[in-house]
Amino acid sequence: MKSDTQLQTDVIDELNFEPSINAAQIGVVAKNGIVTLSGCVNTYSEKWNAERATLRVSGVKALAVEMEVTLLGLSKRTDTDIARAAESVLEWTSFLPNKSVKLMVEDGWITISGEVDWDYQREAAADAVRYLMGVTGVSNNVTIKAKVASEVIKTDIEAALKRRASRDAQAIVVEVQGNNVTLSGKVHSWSERDLATHSAWCSPGVHNVKDKMVIS
Incomplete structure (x- = not known):
């Protein structure tokens, strides 16, 4: 098990290794496997990438995010501009059925909703708008409408775990x-x-x- 100091060092190193992040703007604290990120970043995509980079580090059991997105100069956009850009990018996203996702923008925060057939389509919708200029956050309220028997779902998941994660399956x-x-x-x-x-x-x-797994 890593010490708090070692875990903090590893997270800082991972943030520095990620080219899409200005690690100098992000503070890192580690305690008992829980990492807290603080500070200000200039885009929501940088905040998102910092979170993903931290979770890649071995020994991280949980993540607390206290970072804020502070838009500078030309990065600022009106909600109308952001909504127009987001609507266009969703329309051009090949993974999404036409008009399947709706959006709302408030103070730069995009909330998407609607119904799709697969989770990858749900994630594609969020990915499509996450990197737009002026965005301060994204809430993904898109739901999945497909219905499959419970026993089929269980069998499919267990088979996938054996293929992909044999050590933990x-x-x-x-x-x-x-x-x-x-x-x-x-x-x-x-x-x-x-x-x-x-x-x-x-x-x-x-x-x-629902994830109730424990990292040992």
């Missing part, structure tokens, strides 16, 4: 109630935990994934 328990999946058990890193949840989301018909 036997230690992960999959419970399915309707279209809701709960994952519990132990994994060895946040990346393996993320891989398990991604495997669950890839199964058709899954509406919600």
Whole structure:
């Protein structure tokens, strides 16, 4: 198990290694596997990338985000401009069925809603608007409308875990109630935990994934 000092150093090094982040603007504190990021960044995409980079580091059990997005100069956009740009990029996103996603913008924060068939389409919608200039945050309220039998979902997820995470597959328990999946058990890193949840989301018909896994 890493010490707090070692974990803090590893996160700082990972942030410095990520070219899309100005690590000098981000403060890092680690305590008992919980990492807190603070400071101000100039774009929401930089904030998002800092979060993703931190979660890649071995030993990170949880992440607290206290960063703020402070737009400078030409980066500022009106909500109308952001809405117009977001609507256009969603229309041009090949993964999304036409007119399947709606959006609302308030103080630079984009909220998307609607229904799609797959989780990758739901994520594609958020990815499409996340990097637009002037965006301060994204809430993804898009839902999945496909319906599949619970036993089929459970079988698909367990098979995917064996293919993708053989080390942890036997230690992960999959419970399915309707279209809701709960994952519990132990994994060895946040990346393996993320891989398990991604495997669950890839199964058709899954509406919600509850992560109760513990990093050992």
